[in-house]
Amino acid sequence: MVVTQAIRISHDHPEGGIKPFAYSLAIHLMIVALVGLSFHWSASNQILPQHIIKAVIVEQGATEPPKEEKKTEEVKPKEDSKQKKIEQEKARELEKKKQTLAEEKKRKALEVKKKQEAEKRRKQAEQSLQEMLQQEEAEAQQAAKAAQAASLVDQYKVAIRQKVSRNWVRPPAARSGLQCMVRVRLVPSGEVLEAKVVRSSGDTVFDRSVENAVYKAAPLPIPQDTELFDFFREIEFLFSPED
Amino acid sequence: MKTRLIGTSIGLALLLWFNNAMAILTIEITQGVEKGLPIAIVPFAWEGANKPAHDIAQIVEVDLVRSGRFTSLSPKDFLSYPQKDTDVDFKDWRLIKAEALLIGSVRELKPGRYQVEFRLFDVFKKAQLAGYRYVVGSEMLRAAAHQISDIVYEKLTGEPGAFSTRIAYVTKEVSNRTHIYKLQIADSDGYGPVTAVKSKEPLMSPAWSPDGQKLAYVSFERKRSMVYVQNVADGKRQMLAEFEGINSAPAWSPDGRRMALTLSKDGNAEIYIMELATRALRRLTRNSAIDTEPAWSPDGRQLVFTSDRVGQPQIYRMNADGSGVERLTFEGSYNARPSYSADGKTLALVTLQGGRYHIGTLQLDNLALQTLTDTQLDESPSFAPNGRMLLYATEIRGKGVLASVSADGRTRHTYRFEMGEVREPAWSPYNQQLRYKE
Amino acid sequence: MMKKFWMLATVVSVLLLAACASQQPAGDTPVDEGAQTSGAGADQGMDAGDVSSERVVHFEFDSSAIDAEGAAIVEANAKYLNANTSVSVRLEGHCDERGTREYNLALGERRAKAVERMLKALGVSGARIKTVSYGEEKPVDGDHNESAWRQNRRVEIKY
Numbered sequence: 001m002v003v004t005q006a007i008r009i010s011h012d013h014p015e016g017g018i019k020p021f022a023y024s025l026a027i028h029l030m031i032v033a034l035v036g037l038s039f040h041w042s043a044s045n046q047i048l049p050q051h052i053i054k055a056v057i058v059e060q061g062a063t064e065p066p067k068e069e070k071k072t073e074e075v076k077p078k079e080d081s082k083q084k085k086i087e088q089e090k091a092r093e094l095e096k097k098k099q100t101l102a103e104e105k106k107r108k109a110l111e112v113k114k115k116q117e118a119e120k121r122r123k124q125a126e127q128s129l130q131e132m133l134q135q136e137e138a139e140a141q142q143a144a145k146a147a148q149a150a151s152l153v154d155q156y157k158v159a160i161r162q163k164v165s166r167n168w169v170r171p172p173a174a175r176s177g178l179q180c181m182v183r184v185r186l187v188p189s190g191e192v193l194e195a196k197v198v199r200s201s202g203d204t205v206f207d208r209s210v211e212n213a214v215y216k217a218a219p220l221p222i223p224q225d226t227e228l229f230d231f232f233r234e235i236e237f238l239f240s241p242e243d
Numbered sequence: 244m245k246t247r248l249i250g251t252s253i254g255l256a257l258l259l260w261f262n263n264a265m266a267i268l269t270i271e272i273t274q275g276v277e278k279g280l281p282i283a284i285v286p287f288a289w290e291g292a293n294k295p296a297h298d299i300a301q302i303v304e305v306d307l308v309r310s311g312r313f314t315s316l317s318p319k320d321f322l323s324y325p326q327k328d329t330d331v332d333f334k335d336w337r338l339i340k341a342e343a344l345l346i347g348s349v350r351e352l353k354p355g356r357y358q359v360e361f362r363l364f365d366v367f368k369k370a371q372l373a374g375y376r377y378v379v380g381s382e383m384l385r386a387a388a389h390q391i392s393d394i395v396y397e398k399l400t401g402e403p404g405a406f407s408t409r410i411a412y413v414t415k416e417v418s419n420r421t422h423i424y425k426l427q428i429a430d431s432d433g434y435g436p437v438t439a440v441k442s443k444e445p446l447m448s449p450a451w452s453p454d455g456q457k458l459a460y461v462s463f464e465r466k467r468s469m470v471y472v473q474n475v476a477d478g479k480r481q482m483l484a485e486f487e488g489i490n491s492a493p494a495w496s497p498d499g500r501r502m503a504l505t506l507s508k509d510g511n512a513e514i515y516i517m518e519l520a521t522r523a524l525r526r527l528t529r530n531s532a533i534d535t536e537p538a539w540s541p542d543g544r545q546l547v548f549t550s551d552r553v554g555q556p557q558i559y560r561m562n563a564d565g566s567g568v569e570r571l572t573f574e575g576s577y578n579a580r581p582s583y584s585a586d587g588k589t590l591a592l593v594t595l596q597g598g599r600y601h602i603g604t605l606q607l608d609n610l611a612l613q614t615l616t617d618t619q620l621d622e623s624p625s626f627a628p629n630g631r632m633l634l635y636a637t638e639i640r641g642k643g644v645l646a647s648v649s650a651d652g653r654t655r656h657t658y659r660f661e662m663g664e665v666r667e668p669a670w671s672p673y674n675q676q677l678r679y680k681e
Numbered sequence: 682m683m684k685k686f687w688m689l690a691t692v693v694s695v696l697l698l699a700a701c702a703s704q705q706p707a708g709d710t711p712v713d714e715g716a717q718t719s720g721a722g723a724d725q726g727m728d729a730g731d732v733s734s735e736r737v738v739h740f741e742f743d744s745s746a747i748d749a750e751g752a753a754i755v756e757a758n759a760k761y762l763n764a765n766t767s768v769s770v771r772l773e774g775h776c777d778e779r780g781t782r783e784y785n786l787a788l789g790e791r792r793a794k795a796v797e798r799m800l801k802a803l804g805v806s807g808a809r810i811k812t813v814s815y816g817e818e819k820p821v822d823g824d825h826n827e828s829a830w831r832q833n834r835r836v837e838i839k840y
Contacts, residue, residue: 008374009360009362009376157268157270161270161271161272165273165274167340168275168276169275169278169279170275170276171280171401172631173400174275195367203401204401205399205401209275212342212366213275215367216337216342216367231268234268235267235270236270237269237270238270239271240272240273241274241275242273445815447782447786447816448782448783461786463818466813467813468786488790488812489790491786491787492786505783505786505787512786512787533787533791535784535786535787536783549781549783549784555743556743556780556781556784577743579780579781580781593781600779600780620778620825622781623781623782638825641823641824666782667782
């Protein structure tokens with residue numbers, strides 16, 4: 001070592017004391033607050049895609065891949081069964097009417113009332129059917145949209161991968177076999193809110209290069225569409241160098 | 244068929260999503276760029292009357308860039324020039340994509356006495372990685388700068404820097420038709436040479452002892468080659484080998500107790516080991532060919548050497564008792580002067596490729612030979628103690644000069660010397676005491 | 682292979698020539714005063730006289746084989762040495778700058794020893810011969826080209 005004497009200096013002012021502690025406390029509190037806030041944020045966001053997904057699963061069966069041709073096929077049989085149900089209902093109503101006409105004319109007032117009620121129910125049934133149909137239509141559309149989103153997401157993934165790769169100054173220590181996983185939170189502009197190593201390579205220089213790559217690649221190419229952006233609000237990068 | 248496949252895969256992808264609604268999108272990165280880490284070095288602030296001759300920030304910058312591990316961003320592109328940590332706005336450095344930021348100051352305490360301070364920051368983490376303050380005399384300013392380089396290098400690469408080490412080399416000057424040979428010792432950047440030996444006859448093969456306190460070398464001062472050992476600190480020396488024939492190629496064992504030598508006292512250049520305490524000799528090679536240029540493995544168990552036993556110089560390895568000789572190089576007609584990297588995994592060597600002599604490395608696990616230089620007449624490769632750089636001699640415009648190359652061959656740098664021919668560099672080990680003469 | 686044969690042929694013919702030479706009366710050669718008294722490094726201590734003024738043997742790259750031209754020079758010097766038995770000789774082996782310095786130091790010695798062997802074969806006592814190698818350290822031509830390299834690959838015969 002060199003003969004010179006070195007005095008280590010910290011980031012805080014060398015005077016030390018209560019001031020830096022207070023700063024540190026304040027910063028930590030802020031960080032805690034931020035982390036809390038963001039947690040909330042990401043949690044609520046995750047519900048959104050989940051909602052759409054649930055609907056599709058229930059209606060189309062969990063094991064069926066949502067092929068577009070099949071969707072329309074599946075919708076039809078359901079329509080038939082519902083119409084049959086309604087026809088049966090109608091027939092029963094007609095029989096009832098015949099009976100009452102033959103048996104009693106006195107209860108006309110009641111009859112009218114019943115008729116009105118039946119009419120009302122029929123209208124209600126028709127209306128609910130209409131609603132169901134509309135809902136299914138909407139769900140089919142959503143599934144199609146999701147499929148489209150999948151390929152779009154893939155496209156954005158490629159663009160992001162390229163930009164991060166370009167910005168990753170790979171240290172010599174980063175040889176194949178080493179892996180580092182970093183979790184990144186983004187804002188809709190593509191800026192990086194936070195990049196955090198969630199699985200270390202064991203090499204601090206490698207880990208730091210990975211975090212820096214993500215920060216330097218910002219803003220990341222992410223979709224403008226708010227629904228699509230939800231996929232990118234929080235993403236993970238697995239840095240797995242190949243020789 | 245294809246569209247169906249795509250359809251299916253999209254479907255599968257969707258399914259995966261829907262089933263793992265909570266899973267986060269993962270993007271795998273397998274490729275990066277192989278270049279230096281971008282660092283911003285802000286010119287150090289100066290406070291005082293008599294500005295010192297040495298620009299610390301500039302010395303650090305040259306050190307770091309020469310290593311091949313850093314790219315120094317141009318101060319012209321800086322958005323601010325902070326001098327204190329409180330002046331640093333990390334946004335300014337993120338914008339110009341610096342990963343690291345170095346700031347510092349030099350303050351004159353009294354004439355010839357300075358306080359040097361620096362801070363190294365991780366720009367994206369917004370954190371200080373290192374910060375030190377030194378009080379030094381003007382003669383130690385460069386030493387302080389190299390120490391800063393070492394700290395920055397280690398903090399950012401995870402490996403120790405080798406900037407505070409020294410180099411030995413031989414120069415040849417011609418004046419009034421007489422040749423003057425000098426064995427010089429200088430800083431790792433070639434600055435501040437001190438003459439250890441001066442002779443009218445050739446000097447050769449400087450070799451540092453493992454503790455960095457001594458140099459062995461070959462001198463022709465008695466009209467033929469003999470091996471001497473000299474203290475770096477006081478210049479005292481002793482004759483080590485003056486046998487009949489050639490006495491050459493000294494190489495210290497890693498424990499510093501033995502010296503491998505090439506002697507021809509028995510009629511032909513052979514490799515011997517001398518116990519330094521008793522001067523007892525043991526002959527390792529018995530071959531009518533030339534056997535020379537021995538170098539010890541870091542564990543002291545083996546030696547590599549050059550031999551032309553197949554009719555041309557190639558590199559061989561043997562145990563330290565001379566047994567188990569095996570050939571290591573098979574590519575090309577001339578491979579010579581091997582030396583080990585500190586980790587023992589790589590050899591540096593001189594290799595003839597396409598009619599030119601280049602510096603190369605040989606990976607010992609698979610014997611893969613890589614050429615690092617593309618100049619000609621490159622010779623005498625010497626690993627930096629951290630194994631990340633090599634120093635060697637080459638020829639530019641008819642003149643011998645020193646150059647360095649990063650171990651991956653990406654970065655090369657030529658040293659500037661005022662006078663004469665420069666040759667045979669030898670990089671000191673880590674624990675070489677820095678010594679400054681004013 | 683051809684080269685080796687040629688070498689052998691040369692050596693044999695030189696030996697024959699030397700045998701003839703040694704039969705000639707020694708008195709023809711005047712003893713040079715300077716040569717007798719010359720110590721180390723007195724290269725100019727000898728006049729050409731009857732001795733060959735050619736005192737440099739050249740070599741091919743990475744080779745210590747003496748070619749016909751070189752053999753003639755060695756033979757002429759052997760003749761002189763055999764005529765002047767009190768004269769001792771110093772053979773300095775040199776190399777061109779190509780290749781590594783330590784290897785070249787050994788190669789220079791090998792060249793000097795090749796000349797020594799030939800002198801011995803021609804009847805010169807080994808006790809009168811000293812060999813030394815300077816490797817690539819003392820070029821006569823400091824240029825970095827073929828012609829300089831040819832000049833620098835040599836053994837200097839010094840009296």
